[in-house]
Amino acid sequence: MNRFNVYIFTITCLLFSCSQKQETDESSQSKSSTQESVALEDAVNFSITRQGKVTHIEVKQPYQGASTPARYLLVPKEESVPEHSEETVVVRTPVSRVVCTATVHLPSLEMLGVQNTLKGFPSTKFISSEALTQRVESGEIKELGMDSKINMETLTEVDPEVVFGYTMNGNSQDLEQISRLGIPVVLQAAYLEETPLGRAEWIKFIGEFFNKADLAQKKYSEIKQQYLAVKEQVKGLSDKPTAFTGVVYNDVWYMSGGNSWAARFFDEAGIDYLWKEDKSTGSLSLAFEAVYDKAAEADLWVGAGQYKSLAELTQANPRYSEFEAFKNNEVYAYIKRINKNGGNDYFETGAARPDLILSDLVKIAHPELLPEYETFFYKKLN
DSSP states (O other): OOHHHHHHHHHHHHHHHHHHHHHHHHHHHHHHTOEEEOOOSSOOSEEEEEETTEEEEEESOSSTTOSSOEEEEEEETTSOOOOOOTTOEEEEESOOSEEESSGGGHHHHHHTTOGGGEEEESSGGGOOOHHHHHHHHTTSSEEOOOTTSOOHHHHHHHOOSEEEEOOSSSOOHHHHHHHHTTOOEEEOOGGGOSSHHHHHTTHHHHHHTTTOHHHHHHHHHHHHHHHHHHHHHTTTOOOOOEEEOOOEETTEEEEEOTTSHHHHHHHHTTOEETTTTOOOSSEEEEOHHHHHHHHTTOSEEEOOTTOOSHHHHHHHOGGGGGSHHHHTTOEEESOTTBOTTOOBGGGTHHHHOHHHHHHHHHHHHOGGGSTTOOOSSOEEOO
């Protein structure tokens, strides 16, 4: 091989090598930028996408009527933060110091075994969990004041890595102030989900911040399996007791809408909800007479506020005693798990454990289907 051929051969090899390296680098870069969506089974209001070691979470509707989604970028503490939009909230993971602002956020922490990361909570007296209440009493969880007037000085002393918050309309001066302090605020909007299981699946949302995705999937699968097993028990039933819900507050009877949480639970528990034809997802504001005209002969009154006895009901409004459900002692209230401070576990664990609520309702309406089961939240009033 002469000198010219050697030169050409060397240049060719170098070019081929560089080409191979460029292709490898481009392939690696393409691979690192590949986005992989995490499949969700029932939740529709959030999504999870992985890109290398970084996780993107989008809450499609962070509050009722929101025009834009909320976006969160979860970056491991040892990794550099990639480019992102100004609106995206960056959270370093796994988080080890958190503040929650609603009791519905708390069950996920316990199910994931990260309850010790909770360092502050507004209105701690409303916490139902015995384990968390003990941590409040020992000073490990700080009282932050009412959730509409959070003590910012105490919050900064707690020094959370993230605040799990919520807003009903997008206007929260406290959350805005927390953001201005440089503390990441993450909006948990499970209450806007369409189904009880969809709401429960938000344990996966919480799990991402603690690197507990696998455990979150396991816990959710267990809840869903139990929920569907109970639902299967009433499949095909033709004999469904009629029911209504709610009580009067300030001369208005607040009744669950036909597309609300309560209505969906009633349907899946084999209960004929008398307002099922209504299309509302929230509460209806009705006159006592309107409720009585429709529900006077109903078999069940389920969800009679937090009254503890039939006597308390009649003291509040003597006309309650005119309902057949009252006369037949078929009135139920979610009062079985209220702690000494008045914290009601129905509003805490209930959101994360729809299988327990469904089991309670099936036990109330069709006790023969669950002969060994004792209600978890609901109690018959005497």
